[in-house]
Amino acid sequence: MEDKVKKQPRPAKLHEALFSFIMLIVVMAVGIMIFEVDPHIPMFIGVIGASLVALYIGYDWTAIEQSMIDGISRAMQAIMILAIIGMLIGVWLLAGVVPSMIYYGLKILSPQIFLVAAVLICSITSLATGTSWGTMGTMGIALMGIAHGLGIPEGIAAGAIISGAYFGDKMSPLSDTTNLAPAMAGTDVFTHIKFMMKPTITTYVITLIFFGIMGMKFSASGNTADVSAIDTLIDGLHSQFHISPLLLIPPIIVIGAIAMKVPAIPGITLGIISGAIMAPIFQGGTADFGAILTVARNGYVSSTGIESLDSLLSAGGLMNMMSSISLTLLAMMFGGIMEMTKQLEVIVAQLLKLVHSAFGLVALVLGTCILSNATMPEQYISIVLPGRMYAQAFKEKGLHPKTLSNALESSGTVTSALIPWNTCGVYITTVLGVTTSQYFGFAIFNYMMPIVTLLLAIPKITIAYMTDEEKAASAA
Template sequence: MSETKKTNGRMPKLWEALITLAVLILALAVGIMYYEVDPHVPMFVGVCAAALMAMHLGYKWDEIEKSMMDGIYKALQSCCILIIVGILIGTWIDAGVVPSMVYYGLKILHPAIFFIAVVLICSITSLATGTSWGTMGTMGVAFMGIGFGLGMSPAMTAGAILSGAYFGDKMSPLSDTTNLAPAMAGTDVMSHVKAMLLPTAVTYGIVLVIFGIMGATQYHGGDADMSRVNEFAMALNAAEGGVFNINPILLLPPVVVIVAVAMKVPAIPGITLGIVVGGALGMIFQPNCNLGSIFNFGINGYEFNDAALAMFEANLTEETAYTMTRLLESGGILNMMFSVSMTIIAMMFGGIMEYTHQLEVVVDQLKKLAKGPVGLVVLTEGTCVFSNATMPEQYISIVVPGRMYAEEYRKMGLHPTVLSSALEGAGTVTSALIPWNTCGTFISSTLDIEVATYAPFALFNWMMPLINILFVVTGITLKDLDGKPFKKQKAKA
C-alpha cells in the first residue's frame, strides 16, 4: 500500500475520544452480556465508531484504511505464531505427546495432596495445550467431581483449578494471550516469557504452599474413590486398553520447545522445531500417526477415529468419554481462527485510535496519575482490570491498554517487556474474577460455581498483579530500553 500523507485531520478533544470508547464499551456489553455472542462483531462496531469519529476529525478514508492496516501489521507475528501453534497442538495430540503429559500428570494425584496435585496437573495441561479454557472445561470438570467425592471444598477446588490453568495459560508459549501481550507491547514472545518468569515463579510457589495448607485442613486421611481418575488414565494408555501408546520419550517435544525458549530461539522456528520432533516421534510410537494425519489434524484439529469412539462407548462411562473427547479433540489452524480474527479486528480499532490521536488524548489525562515507572505499571494494571470489567473480554483488556501505554513506556525509557508483563499479569488473570466477563461466565457455567464463591480461592489470579507490582516497586523487573536494570533513582513512583 502506498504511503499517504495527513491532510485535514485535527487533534481530537477528550470528549470525542471518550465517545468512541463509550460506543465500543456499549457494543461489547450488549453483545456479550445481553445477547451472549462472541466479541468479534461488537468489536467491529467499535471499529466503525472509531472510523466515523476519524472522518469527523477531518481524516480521509485512505488514511483511515492505512491506519487499520498498520495496526494489523503490528500483530501479524502474533497471528502467525497462533497459526503455527494450532498445527503444533493438533500434531502433538496425534503423536501422543499431550496424552502422555496428561497421563503422567494424573499419576501424581493423591488425596493427601489433592489441591497441590490439581494445581500441578492443571498447570501441566495448560502448559501443554496453551489454553486455560480447555483445561478448565476438561480436567477442571473432572477435578470438581473428584473433589466433591473426597469431601473437598468446591470453592477451594475451583480456585486450585483456576490457579493451575491460568499459570499455564500465562506462561505457555503456545497460549494466545502469551503471544498477544508482547505483540501489543512491541517485543517478542521469548523475551516476554523470560521477563515474567521470576514474579510468576514466586507467585506460583506461594500458591502451592497455601493450597498445601488448605489440603491438610480439608483431607483427614482414609481411603478415597479414585476410580474416575484411574478410568481416565486407562482411557489414555493403549497398554491399559486406551487409545495412545504412552511413553516417557513422548515428553521430549515440550522439553525441546522449553530449551529453545531458554536458548533464545525465535518463537516461530522454536515452535516449528517442536512440531517436527513431535511428528517424528508420533510416527514411531503411534500406529495411526503418519504424514497424512499430521497434515489433516494440523489444519482441522485432532479427532478420534471410529475405533476409539467405539472403545469409549464400550469401556468408559459417558462422563469420562465426554471428558476425553472434549480435552483432546482440539488444535488445528481453523480452531485458532477465533483468536486470529479477534486480534485482527481489535488491531483495526487500535490502529485508528492511535493514528488519529484518540488514544493519545485519553492517555494524556490518565498518565497524569503516573509519576514514575511504578505509577505507570500500576496505572496499566488498573486499566487492564477496568477493561476486563467494562469491555468484558480478556483479549481486549490486553489490546486496548497495550496500545494506550506503549509509547509512554518508551518515552519513560522502559523496556517493552515491562509493559507486556503488566498486561499479562493483570489483563489475562483478572478476567476470571469478573462475573460478567466472558471468562468469568465460562468458568461459572463450566464448573457450576459462582464467581463470588471461588474468587477468594483463585489465589494465582488475584495475587499475580500484586506481586508483579511488588517486583516493580523493588526495581527487580524494571529494565531500560537496552534490557539493562533500570536506574534505582528513576524507579520511584
C-alpha cells in the same frame, strides 16, 4: 473555478476519543453479556465508531484504511506465531505428546495432598494445551468430583483448579493470550515468557504454600477419595495413544529453544518437526504423513468415547486458530485508527498525568486491564486495548516492551476469572458449578498475580529498561 481546499485533519478531542471507547464498551457489554456472542463483531462495530470519529475530524478514507493496515502490520509476528502454534497443537495431539503430558500429570495425584495435586495437575494440563478453559472443563470437572468425595468445600477445590489452570495458560507458549500480550507490547513471546518467570513463579509458590496448608486439615480426616473419574481419563488416554516419557522430548526441545534465545517462529517450528517425527514412531499407521498434514491444518479429533476427554483433545490446527487471528486483526484495525487520529494519545495523556514513574506506569496498566475485564468483559480485549494504549508511553520512558507485556498478562489474563459477568467468570460458574463469590477468596494465583507484580516493581524486578541499541532499533 477555484479548487476546493482539502480539509486538514485536526487532533481528536477528549470527548471524541471517549465516544469511540464508550461505544466499544457498550457494544461489547451488550453483545457479550446479553446476547452471549463472541467479541468479533462487537469489535468491528467499535472499528466503525472509531472510523466515524476519524472522518468527523477531517481524515479521508484512504488515510483511515492505511491506519488499519499499519495497525495490523504491527501484529503480524503474533499472527504468524498463532498460526504456527495451531499447527503445533494438532501435530502434538496426533503424536501423543499432549496426551502423555496429561497422563503423567494425572499420575501424580495423591488424595493426601489433593489441593496441591489439583494445582499441579491443572498447571501441567494447561501448560500442555495452552487453554485454561479446556483444563477446567476436563480435569477441573474430574477433580471437583474427587473433592466432593473427600469432603473438601467446593469453593476451595475450585480455587485450586482455577489457580493451576491460569498459571499454565499464562506461561504456555501455546496459549493465545501468551502470544497476544507481547504482540501488543512490541516484543516476542520467548522474551515475554522469560521475563514473566520471577513474578509468576513467586506467585505460584505462594499459591502452593497456601493450598498445602489448607490441605492439611482435610488430609487429616482420613477420607478416601473416589478417583474413578481420574482412572476413566487415564484409561481413555491409553485406549487411543501410546504413552511414553520419550514423547516429552518435543516440549523439552521448545523449552531449550527458549533458553538458548532461538527466535519464536523457528523455536516453535522445531517443536512441530520433532512431534511430526515421533508421531509415526509411537502412534503407528494412524499417524502417517497424510494424517500429520491434515491435523496441522484442521486440528486433531479425539474419539475415546469419553466426552470430557474428547472435548479437551479435539483441538489445534491452523483453521481453528482463525478465530483468535481474526479478533487480533479487528482489534488492531481499531488500535490503528485510534493511534493515527491521536484518540489513544489524548486518553493516555490524561491518564499519564496521574503517574510520574515507571512504577506508576506499571500500576496504571494493571488497573486499566482489571477495569477492562469488568467493563468490556472479554479477556482478549483487556490485553489488546491497554497494550496498544500504553505501548508508546512505555517506549518514551525507555522501558522495555516486556515490562508492558508482563503487566498485561499479570492482570488482563488472570483477573478475568474474578469478574462474575466476564466471559471467563461465566464459564467457570457454568463448568465447575460454583459461583464467583464461592471461589473468589481461594483463586489465590489470580488475585495475587497483579499484587506480586506491583510489589516486585518497587525493587524493579518487574521493570526493565531498553539498552541504547534496543532504543535505536525501536525508533527505527
